[in-house]
Amino acid sequence: MNKRWLLLIPLVVFFVLLGFFLVGLDRDPRELPSTLIGKPAPAFTLPDLNAPEKMVSAQDFHGQVWLLNVWASWCVSCRAEHAVLVEFAKTNEVTIVGLNYKDKPTDAKTWLRQYGNPYAASPMDSDGRVGIDYGVYGAPETFLIDKNGVIQYKQIGPISEEALSETLIPKIRELKQR
Amino acid sequence: MKRIFLACVMGLCCWSGMALADNAVPTDTDPVAQKRAMALAAKLRCLVCQNQSIADSEADLASDLRRQVREQIAAGKTDEQIIKFMTDRYGDFVLYEPPVKATTVLLWIGPLLLLVAGATGMVFLLRGRGKEQEGVPALTPDEQARAEALLEGRTLPFPSGKGRK
Numbered sequence: 005m006n007k008r009w010l011l012l013i014p015l016v017v018f019f020v021l022l023g024f025f026l027v028g029l030d031r032d033p034r035e036l037p038s039t040l041i042g043k044p045a046p047a048f049t050l051p052d053l054n055a056p057e058k059m060v061s062a063q064d065f066h067g068q069v070w071l072l073n074v075w076a077s078w079c080v081s082c083r084a085e086h087a088v089l090v091e092f093a094k095t096n097e098v099t100i101v102g103l104n105y106k107d108k109p110t111d112a113k114t115w116l117r118q119y120g121n122p123y124a125a126s127p128m129d130s131d132g133r134v135g136i137d138y139g140v141y142g143a144p145e146t147f148l149i150d151k152n153g154v155i156q157y158k159q160i161g162p163i164s165e166e167a168l169s170e171t172l173i174p175k176i177r178e179l180k181q182r
Numbered sequence: 183m184k185r186i187f188l189a190c191v192m193g194l195c196c197w198s199g200m201a202l203a204d205n206a207v208p209t210d211t212d213p214v215a216q217k218r219a220m221a222l223a224a225k226l227r228c229l230v231c232q233n234q235s236i237a238d239s240e241a242d243l244a245s246d247l248r249r250q251v252r253e254q255i256a257a258g259k260t261d262e263q264i265i266k267f268m269t270d271r272y273g274d275f276v277l278y279e280p281p282v283k284a285t286t287v288l289l290w291i292g293p294l295l296l297l298v299a300g301a302t303g304m305v306f307l308l309r310g311r312g313k314e315q316e317g318v319p320a321l322t323p324d325e326q327a328r329a330e331a332l333l334e335g336r337t338l339p340f341p342s343g344k345g346r347k
Contacts, residue, residue: 007310033232039273106242132246139271141229141243 038158045149046137050127060127069179070099072147076107077115079143085162086119093122098176102126105135105143150179215255222251227276
């Protein structure tokens with residue numbers, strides 16, 4: 005019969021499914037799209053790790069492009085990205101603020117002494133409330149915030165050298181020129 | 183033996199599930215608020231261990247989110263306001279039951295579409311079969327007789343049904 009081609013349908017369906025699964029293999033289910041992109045960075049006012057009498061707020065960085073890096077001394081992958089951040093901070097390309105997420109101040113200070121301090125300020129989010137406002141579900145996470153205080157990009161997971169040079173730096177330069 | 187083992191495993195699973203759920207019991211003494219907090223926590227996904235609700239999860243973030251739920255209930259927020267608080271920060275992914283909207287409509291009606299497609303396919307297939315049989319020209323009396331003879335002849339090697347399986 006001329007309806008032989010109908011027999012091919014299961015095969016076609018199979019390959020379509022196979023395609024979906026193959027794409028799915030390469031995707032990281034932990035990378036969730038942030039709902040905060042394009043929205044104003046949530047406000048916070050928190051004591052600074054290195055000077056607890058001083059308060060740091062998101063408003064302090066209004067008018068400039070800045071990175072909010074969520075880190076903690078207990079976070080293993082933060083260590084991986086820390087060296088990249090320390091090197092990057094030396095270029096003075098952008099202000100890096102380190103949101104010290106659910107950490108003990110003594111541990112956090114020791115960590116910065118040991119591995120270097122790339123942060124212009126380290127607001128302490130001891131109980132993780134600011135983290136929740138930023139939709140943080142696992143350190144490290146990094147938010148790129150523009151001059152108007154709007155979140156433009158979110159990096160989930162450690163910043164690798166490639167992520168920095170291929171994604172973050174071009175975005176930072178573009179935002180600075182706006 | 184196997185059954186006993188299985189029963190033990192299942193029992194353990196239930197028990198540990200209950201033990202974990204215990205963690206989500208709010209500290210406040212109002213039983214209505216407790217019930218609401220539990221129900222909300224069961225609806226919200228833990229983002230660290232993505233296949234558990236924040237009621238089931240022992241992750242740090244889950245307990246922080248449970249605290250948020252309790253505090254907001256205590257502050258007099260409605261369930262809708264609390265759900266919105268969560269989705270504003272974590273997106274629809276935080277909900278176990280995604281809302282019906284343009285991007286999720288396929289998710290919701292997909293199974294129904296597949297069912298309809300399958301049923302339609304089935305109907306066409308069966309109809310087609312019926313037509314094929316109708317399309318076969320009727321036998322002439324002569325052909326009919328030959329066919330009957332052939333059919334009888336085929337049963338001959340098995341006299342009185344012996345040897346047939």
